[in-house]
Amino acid sequence: MKEIFTGLYNKVIGFFKQTEPEANAKDIACNRLRVVLMQDRTNLTPELMERMRKELVELLSKYVEMDKEALELNLEQDGDQMALMLSIPVLRAKDEAExxxxxxxEKAESDAETQENVEESDSVQDDDKNNNAHKCEDYDVECAECNECEISDDVECEIKKKKKANKNTEKTEKEDQE
Amino acid sequence: MDGRVIVITSGKGGVGKTTTNANIGTALAKEGKKVVMIDTDLGLRNLDLLLGLENRIVYTIVDVVEERCKLKQALVKDKKNPNLCLLAAAQTRDKTAVTEEQLKDICEQLKKDFDFILVDCPAGIEQGFQNAVAGASEAIVVTTPEMSAVRDADRIIGLLEAKEEIKSYKLLLNRVRPNLIKSNDMMSVDDVVEILSAELIGIIPEDTGIITSTNKGEPIVNDEKSLAGKAYKNVARRIIGDDVPFLNLEEDTSFVGKMKKFFSGLMGKEK
Known part of the structure; x- marks a missing residue:
């Protein structure tokens, strides 16, 4: 009986209020669950998501001026597929010159950074001259022959430098002999 | 005989694992199957209470493992049904008293004499869960249409999928409230099934009779009038392999609903 009365009461109130129907508890629960389970099922921790967000902001702000605080990055279920939804409020698109x-x-910055890295690894090399394996700062890998450094030309690693230096000294020695 | 070992698990506590275990076990025994239930919730045993067997327990699973008695001595026979046995958990010990290997060994031994071995799993995903799952090849994941229970069930399903020994798992949706679903206040059966994308083996309606049946130590499947009891019986039949349709819980059981049905029946409009 109570249910009937509360139902009737709600209907009467609803009639007079004429408001927009609110999202029902069931739909809210379903949507919240989907988001939570998505996070549970992936191994992306909140920290990693935050890092990804920051990097995306960094990348995209080269091209557009945006509201960085309002940027939203979420994992969502799209049928059987998982989708990474990125919503960016764009304030203004930058022009070409900008x-x-x-x-x-950015290039100048990264160049300066590699310079620093080379200097750093120089000092490391000094400490441990016999050890051929060294830490390549750009790739964060320990390598004996340093293939990584050879792939990108703008990074000069210790071994390359050494080889060059050796060649140079050999050349000068040869020239001296001649 | 080569019995089937089914673990009944949920992740979250209080969703009705033990109730489900007691009722499915009793229903299977009523179908003429030889059933043994193992309570692996060491330190927090309750299955004996739901079956009304708490005064008959002499030896527990820990006594079997520590060789104070033989396995057969520790099996407590049900009051009504001689096909039904219980291997109780120890109340004074913790989860470390039995290992995965030991449980596996017990299940292997029981397989020879029983059609069904139902393992009642403790809540959580720690060692107790790992132990309970160790000997099983099938699983029933119990959940309710509540967010926290569904989330935990999803976690459990993930863990079960990673286990090679578990060949299949099915979902049992407990404490379903058709009225709340109708008013869009609770997730529906379809919602939960879709979110978890698991196969359903049973839908049990919320039933106050569960409380009285627990108080009496008498599983609700023994109550012929109970809707929840009927639902549990159907689950047991589906486990055996019968094709049983799910109960229609949407049916209006209120006075007005019954009147409507009566009149529409008179008018010949009944669907």
Missing amino acids: IEQAIAQ
Whole structure:
């Protein structure tokens, strides 16, 4: 009986209020669960998601001016597939000159960084001259022959430098002999 | 005889693992199967209470493992049904008293004499769960249409899928409240099945009779009038392999609903 009365009461109130129907508890539960389970099922921790978000902001802000705080990055279920949904409130698209400038600036920064890394690994090399294996800062790998460094030309690693230096000294020695 | 070992698990506590175990076990025994139930919830045993066997327990699973008695001595026969046995958990010990290997060994021995070995799993995903699952080749995941229970069930399903020994798992949705589902206040059976993408083996309606049956130490399947009891009986039949349709819980059982049905029946409009 109570149920009937509360139902009737709600209907009467609803009639007078004429408000938009609210999302029902069932749908809220389903949606919240889907999001939570998505996070549970993947190994992406909140920290990793945050890192990904930051890196995306960094990348995208070269091209567009956006509201960084309002950027949303979520995993969502799309049928059987999982989708990474990225919602970016764009304030203004940058023009070409600005984009070029940003890219140039970034390049300069990364160059400066590699310079620093080379210097750092120099000091390491000094400490341990016999050890051929060294830490390549750009790739964070320990390598004997350092293939990684040879792939990218802008990074010069210790072994390359050494080889060059050796060749140079050999050349000068040869020249001296001649 | 080569019995089937089924673990009944849930992750979350309080969703009705032990009740499910007691009722499915009793229902299977009523179908003429030889059934043994193993309570692996060491330190928090309750299956004996639901079956009303708490005063008959002499030896527990720990006594078997520590060789104070033979396995057969520790099996407690049900009051009504001689096909039904219980291997009780020890109340004074913790989960480390029995190992995975020991449980596997017990299950192997029981397989020879019983059609069904139902393992009642403790809540959680720690060692107690690992032990309970060790000897089983099938699983029933009990959950309710609540967010926390569904989330934990999803976790358990993930763990079960990683286990090679578990050949199949099925979902049992407990404490379903048709009224709340109808008013869109609770997730429906379809919602839960879709979210967990698991095969369903039973839908048990919320039933206050469960409380009285627990108090009496008498599983609800013994109550012929109970809807939950009927639902549990259907689960048992599905386990055996019968094709039983799910109960229609949507049916309006209120007075108004019954009147409506009566009149529409008179008018010949009944679907």
